[in-house]
Amino acid sequence: MAADGAGVSSGTPAPGFPTAGRSVDGIVAEIENGRGGDANWRGGRTFSLVYNPGDEDLEALHRAVAVEYLHENYLNPFAFPSLLKMEKEVVAMAADLLGLPDAAGKLTSGGTESIFLAVQVARERARDANGIAEPQLVTATTAHPAFAKAAHYLDVEHVLVPVGADGRLAPDAAANALTDRTALLVGSAPCYPYGVIDPIPELAALAAGRDVLCHVDACLGGWLLPFWERLGEPVPPWDLSVPGVTSLSADIHKYGWSFKGVSLLLHRDQEQLRRQHFLYDGWPGGLYGSATTAGTRPGAPIAAAWATINHLGAEGYLRLAGQVRDATVRFRAGIEAIDGLHITGDPVMGVMEVASEVHDLAAVNDVMGDRGWHLDRQQGGLHLMLSPYHLEVADEFLRDLAAAVADHGPSAGVAATYGDAGVAG
Numbered sequence: 203m204a205a206d207g208a209g210v211s212s213g214t215p216a217p218g219f220p221t222a223g224r225s226v227d228g229i230v231a232e233i234e235n236g237r238g239g240d241a242n243w244r245g246g247r248t249f250s251l252v253y254n255p256g257d258e259d260l261e262a263l264h265r266a267v268a269v270e271y272l273h274e275n276y277l278n279p280f281a282f283p284s285l286l287k288m289e290k291e292v293v294a295m296a297a298d299l300l301g302l303p304d305a306a307g308k309l310t311s312g313g314t315e316s317i318f319l320a321v322q323v324a325r326e327r328a329r330d331a332n333g334i335a336e337p338q339l340v341t342a343t344t345a346h347p348a349f350a351k352a353a354h355y356l357d358v359e360h361v362l363v364p365v366g367a368d369g370r371l372a373p374d375a376a377a378n379a380l381t382d383r384t385a386l387l388v389g390s391a392p393c394y395p396y397g398v399i400d401p402i403p404e405l406a407a408l409a410a411g412r413d414v415l416c417h418v419d420a421c422l423g424g425w426l427l428p429f430w431e432r433l434g435e436p437v438p439p440w441d442l443s444v445p446g447v448t449s450l451s452a453d454i455h456k457y458g459w460s461f462k463g464v465s466l467l468l469h470r471d472q473e474q475l476r477r478q479h480f481l482y483d484g485w486p487g488g489l490y491g492s493a494t495t496a497g498t499r500p501g502a503p504i505a506a507a508w509a510t511i512n513h514l515g516a517e518g519y520l521r522l523a524g525q526v527r528d529a530t531v532r533f534r535a536g537i538e539a540i541d542g543l544h545i546t547g548d549p550v551m552g553v554m555e556v557a558s559e560v561h562d563l564a565a566v567n568d569v570m571g572d573r574g575w576h577l578d579r580q581q582g583g584l585h586l587m588l589s590p591y592h593l594e595v596a597d598e599f600l601r602d603l604a605a606a607v608a609d610h611g612p613s614a615g616v617a618a619t620y621g622d623a624g625v626a627g
């Protein structure tokens with residue numbers, strides 16, 4: 203895996219615009235041949251980016267759905283009522299799963315868009331209903347950077363609260379950060395860096411007491427935690443059944459096992475959802491109405507979400523959650539058995555940080571990279587996000603990790619990054 207995006211784009215002269223077209227076979231062959239440097243997620247070598255259920259039937263279903271809805275455009279839901287029906291059904295099924303059968307919601311393109319829209323709704327409400335000219339967004343420092351990005355794009359002031367020693371947002375610290383300009387308080391279920399769940403009931407009660415909206419970012423946990431709980435694992439309250447939680451984001455393209463391009467944003471009621479809609483009647487093309495950010499929208503991710511949920515059902519989700527749980531038990535025990543390594547905090551599901559006070563984890567990660575493992579480096583350690591497929595590679599991974607800890611050179615000094623970090627060109 204070429205970890206350095208700059209290395210991928212530099213060195214090759216940029217092609218000019220092609221004069222003549224080329225054959226399908228030739229292009230497909232070139233694409234296939236060009237993928238040698240891509241991460242080997244099918245082999246369980248990546249720990250984020252791809253959530254791999256390793257389920258051949260599900261993959262066949264996804265291919266069929268993608269082909270069926272290759273060209274449809276969900277810009278106008280009424281032109282494609284089959285997609286509208288599927289979206290409504292996914293929202294209803296998810297509302298049932300996530301603690302508030304009457305919840306209103308929409309599908310979006312991903313966690314970032316769900317978060318943007320939650321922030322935008324809170325901003326509108328703060329301005330219109332509460333007369334707040336310059337609304338604020340309060341999150342823990344562990345909240346996903348999509349909140350910082352939303353605050354930046356939407357011109358909302360972002361108030362960051364440091365987390366406690368357990369990696370969670372302490373209610374007292376959150377209370378101190380609330381002001382009469384706060385529009386939205388956020389809790390994560392769980393947060394990406396440490397996999398811990400913020401104290402949602404306390405945060406939601408705090409928000410409700412101040413007439414502030416409270417968003418639960420369950421982009422990671424939304425489709426796994428309900429089944430984690432059914433497996434008998436301890437899960438603190440986190441969903442829309444908690445009084446005071448006013449919206450929730452849950453990504454179907456993560457532990458919902460669908461392919462990329464679909465998340466869900468649920469609101470406590472229809473009135474709140476209405477604030478998500480943008481209407482514009484000053485255009486000769488007619489009244490423009492839209493509930494999400496994009497204009498043209500692919501139909502396939504919506505159909506895939508519907509198809510995935512109906513194919514797996516609760517039984518399938520429970521089976522996959524069981525595999526993630528078993529992988530989590532193996533990885534945690536194996537990592538904690540390696541001298542000098544520990545897991546940060548007490549993560550609830552299969553998302554965690556490997557930390558150490560004695561080993562140079564950047565150097566350890568270099569060795570793991572040489573062995574083909576694509577672990578994400580973060581400020582305090584190495585990030586793991588487990589999928590069912592990782593069960594099959596647990597022993598190999600743990601052997602390689604122990605060897606890397608025992609024998610590594612100095613670190614190549616690659617910084618902790620997430621996403622593009624400006625180097626992909």
Ligand SMILES: Cc1ncc(COP(=O)(O)O)c(C=O)c1O
Pocket residue numbers: 312313314315317346348390392393394419420421422453465
């Ligand atoms: C907790 C959390 N929220 C939001 C997001 C953003 O989701 P997306 O990458 O689909 O925009 C992520 C992505 O990993 C996440 O872990």
